[in-house]
Structures are given as C-alpha cells and as structure tokens.
Amino acid sequence: MKANNSLIAETKLGQIKGKLVNKVGIFYGVPYAKNPFTKKRRFQAPIAIEPWKETLDATAITPPVPQPGRGTKVELVGRVGDLTVNVWAPLSAMQADNKVPVMVWIPGGAFIREDAAERVYDGRRFAEQGVVVVTVNYRVGVDGFMHLKGAPDNRGILDQILALRWVRDNIQDFGGDPRQVTLFGQSAGAGSVAILLGSPKASGLYHKAIMQSPPMQAMTRTQATKVTTAFAKQHNVKATMSGISNIPLSQLVTGVVDMGNAITDRTQWGMLSWGGTAFLPVIDGDVIQISPMADLMNNGDASIPVIVGSTDQESRLYLVPDGTIDRITEDELSLFLKDLHLGCAASEVYGKAGNVSFGDIYAQAQSDYTFRMPALHIAERLSLKGNPVWKYNFAWQSPAYNGRLGAAHFVDVPFTFNTLDSQEAKDFVGTQPPDSLTHFMQTQWLHFAKTDSVDWPSYSQDVRATMQFNIKSKVMNDPNKDVRRLWQNYSF
Numbered sequence: 001m002k003a004n005n006s007l008i009a010e011t012k013l014g015q016i017k018g019k020l021v022n023k024v025g026i027f028y029g030v031p032y033a034k035n036p037f038t039k040k041r042r043f044q045a046p047i048a049i050e051p052w053k054e055t056l057d058a059t060a061i062t063p064p065v066p067q068p069g070r071g072t073k074v075e076l077v078g079r080v081g082d083l084t085v086n087v088w089a090p091l092s093a094m095q096a097d098n099k100v101p102v103m104v105w106i107p108g109g110a111f112i113r114e115d116a117a118e119r120v121y122d123g124r125r126f127a128e129q130g131v132v133v134v135t136v137n138y139r140v141g142v143d144g145f146m147h148l149k150g151a152p153d154n155r156g157i158l159d160q161i162l163a164l165r166w167v168r169d170n171i172q173d174f175g176g177d178p179r180q181v182t183l184f185g186q187s188a189g190a191g192s193v194a195i196l197l198g199s200p201k202a203s204g205l206y207h208k209a210i211m212q213s214p215p216m217q218a219m220t221r222t223q224a225t226k227v228t229t230a231f232a233k234q235h236n237v238k239a240t241m242s243g244i245s246n247i248p249l250s251q252l253v254t255g256v257v258d259m260g261n262a263i264t265d266r267t268q269w270g271m272l273s274w275g276g277t278a279f280l281p282v283i284d285g286d287v288i289q290i291s292p293m294a295d296l297m298n299n300g301d302a303s304i305p306v307i308v309g310s311t312d313q314e315s316r317l318y319l320v321p322d323g324t325i326d327r328i329t330e331d332e333l334s335l336f337l338k339d340l341h342l343g344c345a346a347s348e349v350y351g352k353a354g355n356v357s358f359g360d361i362y363a364q365a366q367s368d369y370t371f372r373m374p375a376l377h378i379a380e381r382l383s384l385k386g387n388p389v390w391k392y393n394f395a396w397q398s399p400a401y402n403g404r405l406g407a408a409h410f411v412d413v414p415f416t417f418n419t420l421d422s423q424e425a426k427d428f429v430g431t432q433p434p435d436s437l438t439h440f441m442q443t444q445w446l447h448f449a450k451t452d453s454v455d456w457p458s459y460s461q462d463v464r465a466t467m468q469f470n471i472k473s474k475v476m477n478d479p480n481k482d483v484r485r486l487w488q489n490y491s492f
Helices: 091-095 141-145 155-174 188-198 221-234 241-245 249-262 266-274 292-299 330-340 345-349 358-385 413-417 423-429 435-451 481-487
Strands: 006-010 015-021 024-033 083-090 100-106 132-136 176-186 208-212 306-311 389-394 465-469 474-477
Touching (some): 006 024, 006 155, 024 091, 024 155, 083 155, 100 188, 100 435, 132 155, 141 249, 155 188, 176 435, 188 208, 188 292, 221 266, 330 345, 358 389, 358 481, 413 423, 435 465
Parallel strands (some): 208 306, 306 389, 389 465
Antiparallel strands (some): 006 015, 015 024
8 A cells, every 4th residue: 555655564563654765665674573682681582573553654764783883983873672674675566466586685794783774785776676675683792692601692693583584474565475585695794694594593584695705704602702701801790691781882882892902812812813803603503503614514405596706805995994904014914824824825825026015915815814715615615515606706996095995895785786876885986986887786686586597607616607796797717716726725
C-alpha cells in the first residue's frame, strides 16, 4: 500500500511505514532483535524481536550501535536499542507475486565500528536494478566480541545470524525471494561472511557470497582472555560481565581504541601487535570451531558460488592519511617481515627498488598479510573444494592525498554501491571518479545475485583468471605470481 511518498509493508511482525524514492521502498531501522544493552540481556545471545501492534515508522535513518566515532578525537556515537536492518525494495517486487533476489550487506569497521545506514552503503541504486538490499547493524567492540566468562563469544556474529533468519522469515513481505540470498560484505564484513560460510549455525540462510577484502584473523580464547584482563585493568574493574558493564559507554568506546593502540609488544601479543585492533572474532569451538579458514574448508558448502577479491594497496588507507607511511623505518619493515616467517624469499619479493620507501614496502606487505593473501587463499582453496569461484583485484588508483592513497582499502565500496556522490566516497575517491567503473562493477554484482555467475572466467588452479577492476577492466591470469608463491604455504 502506498500514499504520496510513503508506503506500508505488511509483515508478519506488523506494519512498517517506509518512504518511496524513484520507485524504491526504503525502510530504515527495522528491528530484528530486542535491545541487547539492557542489564538482563547485556553480553548475551540476541533474542528475536516480537510482533508490534502500532505501525512502525521506518522513514528516518536510525543511528548504529554504540561505537567510537571516526574523528581524531574519539567520541561515542550510536545509541542503545533494538538491533536493526535497513531495506531497499523495488516497488514492483513488493506489488508482484514473483519475488526478486536479495543482497544482504554486512558492513565493516575492524569489528569495533559498523553503520549499516552510512550514505556510502545506500542500497537504492541496487534496488533500482531489481534486487532487494538489506544492510545489517550488529554489535561490535566490547559488546560484540570481548571474551567474557559466562557469555557466548562472537555475539556480533550471532547478531548477523539472527538477522539472516529475519531475512529468511520476512523478506518476502518486501518483495524478496528468501531462496536467492547473496551475502556480501567488505573488510570485517567480508571476514564475517567467511565465518558465516564456515559455521553450521548459519547453514541454509544464504545461497551465494561476495567477500571484498576479507581478513581471516581470529583470536584463541587464551589471547582473548588476555585482552579482557588488560582492558579491565585499564579501567580499574574486574574482568567480569558485571565489572565491564559498569564502565560508562563513553569510556568503553574510548577504551576500545586505546586498547588497539596498546597492544604493540610483539613478545606479548604476537601478530596482534601489527593489527591495530584488540577485538576480533574468537575461536570458541561453537561459532568458530578451528579457525575461519579451516571452518570454511571443513564446513563450507561446495555448491555456494563465491566472488572474492581485494584492492591492490589495502593498507595505504591506514598509513597515508596521517603520514605514518613516511615514518616507517627499515628496522620496522624487517621486524614485520621476520614475524611473518615467510623465509629469506620475503626480502627478495619485497625488496627495496628505486625510489620506493620502506613505508611503501611495509604498506604492501601489510596489505598482503591482512587482506590480499587471505582473499587469494580463499579463492585457491574453494576452487579446489569445488565451489564456483570468481577472483578480482580492484586496481583503480584514487587521486586522494595527492595521489598517494592509491587502490586503498575501502576505495572499492562506493563503486560497488554506485554512491560516488556521497561525502564518504568523495573523501576517498575525489570528485571525478570514473562512472564507467562503478557501472561495470555494480553490474557484475547484480548479475551474480541474479544468475550465480559473472562476465569473466571462473578461478582455477590451471589459469587463475583474475578480473582487474580499473578504468579499462581486464582479466589477467595469475597476477603477482611471485607474491602468490611466497605466501602459498602460509597458514591463515
């Protein structure tokens, strides 16, 4: 039912009022889980929302969960309340019996931030092309991923699983087909997708997947306990649910960032000291049984089609804006390569040449460790497992920061959503990004959601076909062969 610029979705849970823009119904802040920040439900598994009687107004953007803001001064943003999703649905699909494919986006943010309603994630231009888009808010940081005795681990992932159940049970009321669900996400969102693909708890809730720059790190319970103990000590509370819950949210989110900056002792924290975040998924024997990569291989469904890839220069996002890349020394680079245990060949592959700085070399090695090689290993292993797999590299060079940002982490996201006009995008891609690239990339994602394939050859051990997304996109076979060989036996 529609009236003027609004419309009503009749759902099993109750009526939802959305707004109508260019024949797309938009519904913000639709609840799927009860408020998990109450004293009774804090640090527990999510509980499904119950039906409501009054019409729910979903016409205005709602804030995300509590988290640290992105400014130079860390401040609390977001709010406590029900966990929500946002939905963009073609009006034609809502009015027809024939339902359309669904694309469920899990936003990234290093597992300490997320905001499913950020303008750069606006799903309208996808929906205008005949799919329903759902973006998911989930718990992050302490509430989502801190290991606490008596609480389930990976609460943020459990939130995502409940959101997928909401999609299965309710998306038909928005014109979506629950039998055609594509998971897609970037960064921590892509890492979450990988975990969901390998977790029996999420089995049957999706039918294909896209992973954009997936990190595959997870902590053991021993490591996670060390983080909790150190965090509690910083705040002079006991490392218990009651102790942590007594910390005001404003201090909690500041502490999340401070903790990430504090784990720099290599002897104590190992590879965590190179990552910049202290809150990661935990190998709990339940949601994650062995590791995200091992679970993906052991438990993943070989019939699930997958797109996986990364940007060419991921870590420049973290190193260029504040000038860190110019302060990396030869000793720091050597220590990092040593900690990777890649052998003497690493010095040759990442050898200094010409005017390339130690910071540039470090940025590339860090990119490979955190995102690029996990994406490649997923493609390698899933193709051997029998999954239909398509591999890509995003190679377009952003002009931001005097051209130094390059093909950094996140630069691909506004091209994915065709939100190059958003302020978040302009900060990363400038004011004149190539429209042809966003058209081509979004078309491929849509084609995949609708048909289970894309317009370039699938990945195999024989050819290793890889789409290079750029102003003139092209397929390359086995690009960066030397780097691939260097990392081929690395255990993610």
